[in-house]
Amino acid sequence: MKRVxxxxxxxxxxxxxxxLLELSDFQVITASNGNSGVLLAKKHLPxxxxxxxxxxxxxxxxxxxxxxxxxETNHIPFIFLSAKTEKRDIRKxxxxxxxxxITKPFMESELLGAIKSRLARMTxxxxxxxxxxxxxxxxxxxxxxIEQLKEYVAEQGRLYEFGVGELIYNEGGNSNLIYxxxxxxxxxxxxxxxxxxxxxxxxxxxxxxGFTCFTRNLPYQESATAMEEVKLLGIAKDRFKEVLQExxxxxxxxxxxxxENLSETKEQLLEMAYGSVRRKTATTILRFASKLxxxxxxxxxxxxxxxxxxxxxxxxxxxxxxxxxxxxGLIQIEDRNIQILDMEGLSRVY
Numbered sequence: 138m139k140r141v142x143x144x145x146x147x148x149x150x151x152x153x154x155x156x157l158l159e160l161s162d163f164q165v166i167t168a169s170n171g172n173s174g175v176l177l178a179k180k181h182l183p184x185x186x187x188x189x190x191x192x193x194x195x196x197x198x199x200x201x202x203x204x205x206x207x208x209e210t211n212h213i214p215f216i217f218l219s220a221k222t223e224k225r226d227i228r229k230x231x232x233x234x235x236x237x238x239i240t241k242p243f244m245e246s247e248l249l250g251a252i253k254s255r256l257a258r259m260t261x262x263x264x265x266x267x268x269x270x271x272x273x274x275x276x277x278x279x280x281x282x283i284e285q286l287k288e289y290v291a292e293q294g295r296l297y298e299f300g301v302g303e304l305i306y307n308e309g310g311n312s313n314l315i316y317x318x319x320x321x322x323x324x325x326x327x328x329x330x331x332x333x334x335x336x337x338x339x340x341x342x343x344x345x346x347g348f349t350c351f352t353r354n355l356p357y358q359e360s361a362t363a364m365e366e367v368k369l370l371g372i373a374k375d376r377f378k379e380v381l382q383e384x385x386x387x388x389x390x391x392x393x394x395x396x397e398n399l400s401e402t403k404e405q406l407l408e409m410a411y412g413s414v415r416r417k418t419a420t421t422i423l424r425f426a427s428k429l430x431x432x433x434x435x436x437x438x439x440x441x442x443x444x445x446x447x448x449x450x451x452x453x454x455x456x457x458x459x460x461x462x463x464x465x466g467l468i469q470i471e472d473r474n475i476q477i478l479d480m481e482g483l484s485r486v487y
Contacts, residue, residue, distance in 0.1 A: 144174035171195030214255035294370035321367025
């Protein structure tokens with residue numbers, strides 16, 4: 138019989154939820170506040186934890202953070218149960234590592250479905266670890282290439298949607314998720330000592346981002362923002378780490394991918410440091426063109442501030458350079474849109 142821990146400060150809801158699960162053949166443990174919930178989780182090691190968010194003393198976010206730091210509890214599926222329905226509340230819970238988020242009031246089938254789904258996933262993972270490999274190079278998860286990893290994230294990850302200019306995560310925030318871009322474009326950025334934004338990278342569909350250290354709990358080292366409407370697939374960093382540990386060949390592929398990203402960043406830094414203003418501007422436009430999808434008329438919607446940030450120059454300087462490119466017939470400018478008229482000519486600018 139599977140054991141479920143319910144942490145809820147509303148006595149009526151706690152009793153009703155416990156009765157519902159007991160009638161569905163679960164062994165139920167209950168806690169009326171976050172602190173006792175943490176103690177019971179460590180003592181009984183339940184198969185699933187269902188936790189309210191708004192509680193006195195220690196809220197649901199605090200419970201999840203506490204249990205995530207312990208080896209014996211950080212793998213337990215964690216489901217938030219809350220009346221908080223705003224996107225930022227849901228996103229915060231998932232960024233902390235929650236497996237699911239059910240809003241009150243909920244349907245009986247919704248709660249049972251979420252629990253059974255998480256238990257099934259844990260069973261599959263456990264069985265895959267126990268089955269011996271029949272081939273020397275075959276690993277438990279059977280993932281060997283980056284494309285297979287992306288398919289795995291697409292199947293197992295949670296979908297997140299962000300509007301234009303919406304913050305995905307902030308520098309210094311908990312780095313519990315790794316993202317795969319499903320559609321749209323994302324920029325990562327930092328502020329320098331003068332408060333100026335510097336774009337560190339641009340990610341398009343099929344790109345991973347959000348990596349930090351796998352061996353210790355470092356926060357995000359930069360911020361991430363949607364440059365247009367984006368759909369992301371997020372997967373818990375701990376789960377991502379498990380996949381890599383089970384698949385050494387896949388780990389080497391990821392190292393190669395990250396090394397390529399690092400080489401691209403180095404080229405960008407060298408361009409910013411030593412390139413001419415014209416060359417930096419041309420290179421930056423071409424870089425955005427490789428990431429952004431043009432509209433039906435071939436125009437790219439790019440903020441001048443984003444162009445200046447990537448190029449490493451003042452916005453006023455960038456605007457003057459864009460004007461000269463327009464006069465030379467290399468680009469066409471209309472409002473905030475840029476259309477490349479001469480791709481080859483732009484690539485030859487020095």
